[in-house]
Amino acid sequence: MYKVMLVDDDYPVLEFLSEMINWEDLGLQLQSVHGNGLSALIEAEENMPDILITDIGMPKLNGIELTKKLKEIDPSLLVAILSCHNEFHFAQQALKLNVQEYILKDKLNAEEIVQLLRQFVETLDLETKKKKNQLRLVTTIEQNKGWMLERFINRTIHHPIHSEDVWKEEAQLLGFLPNQNYMVIFCFIDHYQTVIQSFRSTELVHFLVHNVITELMSGEHINAMHGQFYQNESFLFVPLNQEWDKETKKIKNFLQMIQETFQETFGISLLFEMGRPAARPIDIKEQMVNLIDLKDSRNRINNEIANACKYISDNIHRKINLEEVAQYLHLNSSYFSRLFKKEVGETFVKYVVNMKMNRAKELLDQTNYSIIEISELLGYDNQSYFNKTFKGSEGISPIEYRNRLYKREMKI
Structure with a gap:
């Protein structure tokens, strides 16, 4: 009424x-x-x-x-x-x-x-009917704008830019500002298939990501644009002023807020790769392509390291060296050594030793195998070398470790 x-x-x-x-x-x-x-x-x-x-x-x-x-x-x-x-x-x-x-x-x-x-x-x-029609029109335009931006992003990435003027004209219709520097940010959902199974709808997940990011941008007064690219991947274009250092820090804080919101509210891990500021169409395209390649490269590296760790775990019962694992992965041993340390945070040798020592503690805790039998089960030919390695890792010898456990059980 x-x-x-x-x-x-x-x-x-x-x-x-x-x-x-x-x-x-x-x-x-x-x-x-x-x-x-x-x-x-x-x-x-x-x-x-x-x-x-x-x-x-x-x-x-x-x-x-x-x-x-x-x-x-x-x-x-x-x-x-x-x-x-x-x-x-x-x-x-x-x-x-x-x-x-x-x-x-x-x-x-x-x-x-x-x-x-x-x-x-x-x-x-x-007047009420007119407002409803206007709202419906605005909603339709916004929905089409998202679809148009998705097409624009895909064309920019997959096709040559024959005319910068034509590209700029279409970009302005979608909300890009002329002659404006943009920080190009690549967004992607970690463990995408698990998320899809949880929500049971790709459209719902895409709608959720876009709308939450848009609402957060509005709340923080950030005049950016978010557009879908492919399945779990999308792009965020954030305009920059001349104080790039301050703006970059602000953007990083904003991205962290987005991540926390998605993780705490929806249990979704949303990840980002930031490019460099770009204004010209060809530079924006270059940033977008580079960010996709970077993500693909990291995925490949993650898969290689995961395969390496699995190989080590499967062969923990025998001697393993770096050259053997590198050959298994068809990688240069020097490159694999540097890559492993960068991604895992420790050298290949130290990682293998830690894996063997963790397995040794399990055997000492849960079995009646003798110390020499355990050393052989872990690929050590020399028991004294196994004892020395264990003490260097744990601070006590294998027999002291087992006796300490036995004493605790006796007290209980």
């Missing part, structure tokens, strides 16, 4: 309008009645009516001033002025404020007021 506010310092008029009109039948709600303009203004600032019926001559704040102030808050407010005055200058002021009706009190007629209110309701219905 639309809300109506009555304002008049003449109580009989308020009583007449309140009781003689069946507001609900008209699809209206009589929100409130007021004996002066100031009281009406105070309420309207908290609870704005759709229709105002007001007297002109009132204490504290007259009807013209009240109308003016409320129109400043909501220009679409519908107003009918009641007055005992028929002087032209009052009607003139009302017209300047786009007042819909000017009614003389001495000609006040309930049926005429009802007819006026019906017209007001029709006007409000049309």
